[in-house]
Structures are given as structure tokens and as C-alpha cells.
């Protein structure tokens with residue numbers, strides 16, 4: 001039986017959302033670009049002819065188009081903490097000793113690559129993105145909701161209709177950074193010093209159409225407000241973020257000893273230049289949430305995590321050296 005217009009539109013929105021999720025979140029395209037573009041144009045035509053069926057979470061709403069005079073301030077109800085930096089194996093061992101001394105037992109750690117982007121916080125109500133904000137000073141950030149909606153790896157709708165706030169890094173892939181700077185040089189514009197500055201400049205754009213053109217991506221890494229999620233450790237929390245539709249970094253590893261933590265760090269010291277995104281270190285976190293709660297926070301940072309910082313990277317990677325995943 002022939003589909004109604006409403007059914008045709010809903011069907012296209014669902015298909016295109018699934019294809020975009022596979023491409024931008026899982027890095028596993030399921031259709032080629034030409035086919036995606038063909039369906040996308042069909043949806044644009046149908047939504048234009050029947051605007052009553054255009055939904056705010058349709059894939060066509062990712063193109064931006066809002067121009068702001070400035071950014072509203074956002075107060076983070078749950079503050080974003082800092083991290084204590086460490087620069088050597090000795091400092092990591094000292095961290096582990098302090099943790100074991102406080103808890104009275106050994107713990108497992110989770111190692112996460114420290115993405116060199118800028119921190120954002122995403123708030124969802126009933127599974128819908130209601131607010132995107134920059135970290136700012138950890139308490140006061142900027143409202144970047146319009147721009148967040150143009151970042152293709154940020155879900156507009158979650159797989160569950162829950163209230164949750166998540167945090168992570170927004171970054172620009174190395175290849176996009178190199179291409180952006182080439183374009184800016186051709187146009188006689190200033191170039192960005194590094195991908196972090198390029199990402200910050202792009203997510204803090206007043207014209208969301210510009211943000212949409214910058215191929216930003218994300219890796220989410222923490223739940224600010226756990227909402228209805230029952231998770232007991234960081235590894236589970238990251239799996240939950242995956243299940244909800246977020247993009248998380250798959251290089252994470254649970255390490256049962258600090259020697260394994262150091263082996264992880266050393267392994268990425270060499271792999272760093274081949275990654276398609278910049279990292280400036282490894283974040284080491286006590287994995288178990290009850291252990292984290294016992295360790296608590298200093299004024300500015302958790303006692304249950306440290307950021308191991310790599311020495312500054314050598315010369316800029318050439319485009320050939322990068323593995324071509326997004």
C-alpha cells in the first residue's frame with residue numbers, strides 16, 4: 001500500500017539518522033555518500049513541502065542557521081572538575097600508593113586517552129538534547145546549544161527517554177585541521193595554531209552554519225548526573241554512554257596494576273602520531289565508583305584520577321602518516 005507523506009518523511013528521517021550514527025559515531029559507514037545524499041535531498045524536499053512534519057531532531061536540522069550576538073552564560077549545577085597533572089612513572093606510582101593507603105586495598109584503574117580538545121557538557125531531558133555548554137571556568141560556561149546540534153556525533157535524541165547530563169571533549173580531527181588551515185591560507189585568513197584552538201574557535205562560533213562546516217567530533221567520558229543509570233564503575237559508565245548513542249573513545253583499558261597502567265602509557269607514546277586526533281596524555285582513573293566516592297575531591301580535582309601528560313609532540317604530523325579513520 002502507498003506510504004502517506006508523513007510515513008515517507010518519518011521513514012527517511014529514521015534511515016538517515018541510522019546512517020549518520022553509523023558514519024559519525026561508530027566510524028562504520030553502512031551506505032556510500034552518494035546514496036546518503038540522494039535520500040537526504042529527498043527528505044529536504046519533502047520537509048520543505050510539508051513543514052508540519054519537520055521535527056527538531058530531523059537530520060536536516062544539523063546544518064545550523066542561527067546567528068547569535070553573543071553566548072548566554074550557563075551555570076553548571078554540578079561543577080566540572082580539574083585534573084592533577086603528573087609527568088613521570090614515579091608520580092604515577094606515588095598516586096597509586098596514596099590511593100591504596102587511603103582505601104586500605106589495591107584497586108583497578110581505567111586508562112583513557114586524554115583527547116586534546118575542549119570540554120563540553122550536554123544536558124538531555126526525556127532523551128532530547130536541551131543544552132550544550134562549554135566548560136568555562138568549571139562553574140560558569142557558555143551556552144552553545146545551537147552549535148552542538150551541528151556536531152554530527154552529538155545525538156539529538158538518545159536511545160532512552162531519560163534525563164541525563166554528560167561531559168566530554170569536542171575536538172577537530174587532525175585531517176580536518178590540516179584541510180581547514182590550507183583553506184584559510186588560500187583565503188588569506190589567519191591559521192589555527194593547533195586542533196584544540198581550531199575546535200574551540202569552531203564550537204564558539206556565533207554563526208552555527210560555520211560550526212556545521214568544521215567537521216567537529218566528540219568523545220564523551222563522564223556522567224555528571226547519573227539519572228536512572230545503575231553503573232558501578234567507569235568502564236560500565238562508558239559502555240552505557242555507547243548504548244545511549246554517544247561517541248566514546250574505544251582505546252580505553254582497565255588495568256589491574258600500576259605496571260599495566262605504565263605499559264598502556266608507553267604503548268600510546270609511540271602510537272600517538274598515528275592517531276587521527278591529538279592527545280596530550282592519558283587520564284588514569286580509579287575504576288570503581290564506591291572507591292572514587294571514598295577518595296573524594298580536593299577543592300579543584302578528584303583524588304581518584306590523574307592526568308599523565310606526554311612531553312610536547314614533535315613537528316606536525318603530515319597527512320600521509322595518519323590512519324584515515326575519522
Ligand SMILES: CC(C)(C)c1nc(N2CCN(c3ncccn3)CC2)c2cc(C(N)=O)c(N)nc2n1
Nearest residue numbers: 081082083112113114115116119169221222283305
Ligand atoms: C571527570 C574527570 C574530572 C575525572 C575528568 N576530567 C577531565 N578533564 C578535567 C580537566 N579539564 C580541564 N580543561 C580545561 C581547563 C582545566 N581543566 C579537561 C577535562 C577529563 C578529560 C579527558 C580527556 N581530555 O580525554 C578524559 N578522558 N577524562 C576526563 N575526566
